[in-house]
Amino acid sequence: MTTRSASSPVGLHRVLDPAGDAITLPQAARRLDARPDLWPDEVRIDVETLNLDAASFRQLAEKHTTDGAVDGDAVRAEVLGIVAERGKMQNPVTGSGGMLIGTVAEVGPESRTDLHVGDRVATLVSLSLTPLAITDGLARWDGRSEQVPARGHAILFGRTIAARIPDDLDPRLALMVMDVCGAPALVQRLVGEYVDRPTGSGGAPTVAVLGGAGKSGSLSLAAARQAGAGRLIAVVPNERERGLLEPTGLADVVVIADARSPLGLSRAVEDAGGPADITVVCVDVPGCEQPAILATAQGGTIIFFSMATNFAAAALGAEGLASDVRMLVGNGYVPGHADLALGLIRTNPAVRGLFEQRLLAE
Known part of the structure; x- marks a missing residue:
């Protein structure tokens, strides 16, 4: 040409x-x-x-x-x-x-x-x-x-x-992983920031992942654990997804809740050991902005990875709720993100198992 x-x-x-x-x-x-x-x-x-x-x-x-x-x-x-x-x-x-x-x-x-x-x-x-x-x-x-x-x-x-x-992975599996590789990389960085704070102001954060059984959600749980997170709370919409995720041990507790329900989600996260220091939104439905805000502790951080997020609703919702939370847009790029995500697939059998189940269902 x-x-x-x-x-x-x-x-x-x-x-x-x-x-x-x-x-x-x-x-x-x-x-x-x-x-x-x-x-x-x-x-x-x-x-x-x-x-x-x-x-x-x-x-x-x-x-x-x-x-x-x-x-x-x-x-x-x-x-x-x-x-x-x-x-x-x-x-x-x-x-x-x-x-x-x-x-x-x-x-x-x-x-x-x-x-x-x-x-x-x-x-x-x-x-x-x-x-x-x-x-x-x-x-x-x-x-x-x-x-x-x-x-x-x-x-x-x-x-x-x-x-x-990579030569050692099914190309379809590699595609699924690299499609969401920005999520675990940013979660790892953010958890590391909490852990590395000076003594007395840091510590292992409580992390809640909305959509924890999904692709970006399961990788985010694995990355958070690897980075030194404390309690890991996974939120899923139904019993089927809890049945998939709970046996993997990726989360300390798996709760069923509607991520679009402000009071339902915040109560579920609180009952599981929250509110969360870090909330990761990986669900692909709209209307999760204010529920995520209520599920997050004052001074905490929310990462929105869902393309269904209404960022105006998130900003105005936090203002209306007088919520002092930092909100980050998961932009999909962090240096080294592909290598990190592929490394998790290679070394974490639980995450790989979830991805391979998805491949079988395709």
Whole structure:
């Protein structure tokens, strides 16, 4: 393929809409240029699998559910329509996308990555900002799972990060892990900050993870334990998820509660040994902002990893509740996050078992 000049390392040159003098980054853009020709610092990936983020897939599945059954054909058609219209996979309702795995097909002569043609990689940035074209009509996908077999191509910008798929793990397992690898890395950092405080002001924090049986939730529990957390409280929505998580020992106590219920959640966390010094929100449904605030101790910290979070509701809710909590947006990137998450999968049989059960259910 030919290369072109005058590119931006953050992808401004690929923004088609809005056009003109407006400076819009690819994630906020309505439409991207997904043509395969490269600018000098770009990399083109031959797509193998898309991994839709949980909030996006849930919204699409619920939209196309009738009498309890998901219309997979309708979900597939909507995903194809989004990609064709926007030049990227960005759910217009949730604003989120997911990530992908594929093989490096071409590397621009000015690329600063260490990627080479033939490398099998997972992108560590959202599909909501990645130029993407689909060429197979997603014919091998039934529209009922987050992992989407696909053919097409994607473009990585000069600053886009990707990681090679490790040889010792099933690529589908590696994709699931790297999709949420920012969560355990940030949890580990934050727990470490508590533990490392001067004597008398620090100590092992109580950590509550909402959605503890999920991908990001189980990894967050493992990372918190590894970093020296005290009591670990996992919140799950039903008996089935408690039955999955409780035998693993990842949490000291597993409670069933509706993460959208302010009083129900705060009482459940308090009865389990809370309130929490650190609350990690990993559920993929809206309406958990104020319940998480009430479940967190004054002076504590909340990490919002869910793309279903309404950040205005979180900020205004904390103000209205006179709650002195620090609220962090889990932005998905912490240096070394992929290696940390993959290390947890390799060394923690409990976490790996939960992930492998999810793979069997796909």
